[in-house]
Amino acid sequence: MENRFLNIFPGLSEERAIELLYTPMAQLEDASERYIAAAHLVNFPSERAIDALLAAVENRDSALDNRIVRRKAVETLGRLKVERALPVIRASLQDEDNYLVENAAWAIGEIGCSDPEILEELTALLARPRQSYRTIIQTLAKLGYTPATGRIAAFEQSPEPPIASAAITAVGRLSGERAGLERLLPFLQHPNVNARRGVIQDLMDSEYFEAIPRIAACPVSAVFRLRGIRHLADAGVPIGAVSFQQVESGLDRVIVDHPRFLEPVHRYERTPHLEELIEELYSTDFGRCYLATQTIIDHYPDAGPALVASFEAAGHNDYGAHYHIVKLLGWLRFGEAREIVVGALHDRRPQFMKSRSAAAIALAELGDTRVPADLRSCLDSFIWELKYACLIALEHLEDPTGAQIALQDSDWVVRAKAERQCTAPLAH
Incomplete structure (x- = not known):
């Protein structure tokens, strides 16, 4: 888990964060305090903190501020990998709040789950309109639920590039067929910046080591490219799938980050002022x-x-x-x-x-x-x-x-x- 930015409220104690989560919204000076508390408790994986987070998820007040707290509480439980939270998180899959459903799907993937009933409920979300299909597809692939392969494959032609690339990745992971993964590479030069960012994660999930030079040339923030190349290096070098010499060229280009190293996706018709x-x-x-x-x-x-x-x-x-x-x-x-x-x-x-x-x-x-x-x-x-x-x-x-x-x-x-x-x- 990336933890550089988790403890961003160092003055907030565990005791106070728990107290805030149990405090009704109407009694707070600032509506964001419960959200901050739900986020901050990722630094305190105690049973009391987990109980407070579970209570926050089960608080079904329909006010927007409370819905936002529920989403963050589910995310925090996922980051903490709390297995006993699975029943509560599973119930969230049926919620009308699509953002809560997305966080619940992601959290199940973080915690880990082999229960076929829960995995089938996740798969069934692919047939519901206006869901975060990318997150659901990624979770099913991460959990290795092969019965979902056919239903995921239907999204390979999605008009939304991040969904299509996630589906291509998931089908490759679940079927074991890597031949189709080369279809991910064109997304690195897609005009949609979210498509470019998303496919780097997909290439990481696929452990597609051959993509390192192409990732280095993708015109997105160096943060995304370095994360992708470093992940592939950490996974590939120890098993001999890629050498440090092969990785080094990509890392050097991204760290130096001169635009001449990139494959641009935009052009100017005239030289701007x-x-x-x-x-x-x-x-x-x-x-x-x-x-x-x-x-x-x-x-x-x-x-x-x-x-x-x-x-x-x-x-x-x-x-x-x-x-x-x-x-x-x-x-x-x-x-x-x-x-x-x-x-x-x-x-x-x-x-x-x-x-x-x-x-x-x-x-x-x-x-x-x-x-x-x-x-x-x-x-x-x-x-x-x-x-x-x-x-x-x-x-x-x-x-x-x-x-x-x-x-x-x-x-x-x-x-x-x-x-x-x-x-x-x-x-x-």
């Missing part, structure tokens, strides 16, 4: 951000001051634009922005984590003599992506000390990168 391009850096579709980034590099080499102005006005607090601006300041060699880039390297805000890796690459591009010390200081981080980025940056600066330090790192990918650097000539 710089102001328009900077606005594109705030898009939630990173495919558009990467196209804007490449266009700025190609056509606006003096964009540094405008980028800094945008950063100071809004980008400092927008984690997407923050990332792209930091990268651009490096590629444009805008040394006047060194303080911004160093600040990004040491930014501890969880949502801005990917900007730390971006800053490492940007600092290497800036080439300041003080840079190696900043980069080496990050090699004791718990964030493997940051350490990997620092190794690439230090190699770019022809500084071998980072690789020597990282030879003892706790993360095998970081160690493998360091070993490769120590045995290969320095890059120029």
Whole structure:
């Protein structure tokens, strides 16, 4: 379970969270308090906390605020893998709230279930309108329910790409036939950003190791691509299905994350003005951000001051634009922005984590003599992506000390990168 962002309310005690869940909505100062409590109890897997979460799921008050709490409580029970919650979660599959049904299906998959009656109830949801078919299909595949294969196959031609790709994946997993999995690859260049993001998860679920280079070139956030490649590396390298050398190329490209490494899905009919391009850096579709980034590099080499102005006005607090601006300041060699880039390297805000890796690459591009010390200081981080980025940056600066330090790192990918650097000539 990814736990970097779970304990985001450190001042909230278990006792207070439980108390909040039992408090009627009308008695709360803020309607969101019970939702926060349901989310926070993932950090306290005690029997009392579980009882409070179960009570929250069984609270059938139809008010929207309560429905939202029920959804979060089901999700938390799933994250905690509470087996005794299965009967309550199963009952939620019949609820009229489709979002609660989706969370219930997901939670059953997290907890694990081999009861054919429950699995058949899950499958029956595929015949109900307006359900979250992707989540249901993923859960059935994860639980290995082969009787659902035929009914899932009907969704392979869904007009909704994330559903179609999930169905292709599930049929492959349940039938054992991998030949059809290559049909997933075109989704990596689909115009719909959700299709691109979703198929990376599908390729992970399929353990389709051959897709690593294609994932690296997919124009979505580096977070999605790194998650996919790292999962496939962790699964494939120990069994010899893929070598670290094969993985390394994809990782390097995603960590450096220059838009020239990507296969774009968008085009401009004309070259936009710089102001328009900077606005594109705030898009939630990173495919558009990467196209804007490449266009700025190609056509606006003096964009540094405008980028800094945008950063100071809004980008400092927008984690997407923050990332792209930091990268651009490096590629444009805008040394006047060194303080911004160093600040990004040491930014501890969880949502801005990917900007730390971006800053490492940007600092290497800036080439300041003080840079190696900043980069080496990050090699004791718990964030493997940051350490990997620092190794690439230090190699770019022809500084071998980072690789020597990282030879003892706790993360095998970081160690493998360091070993490769120590045995290969320095890059120029």
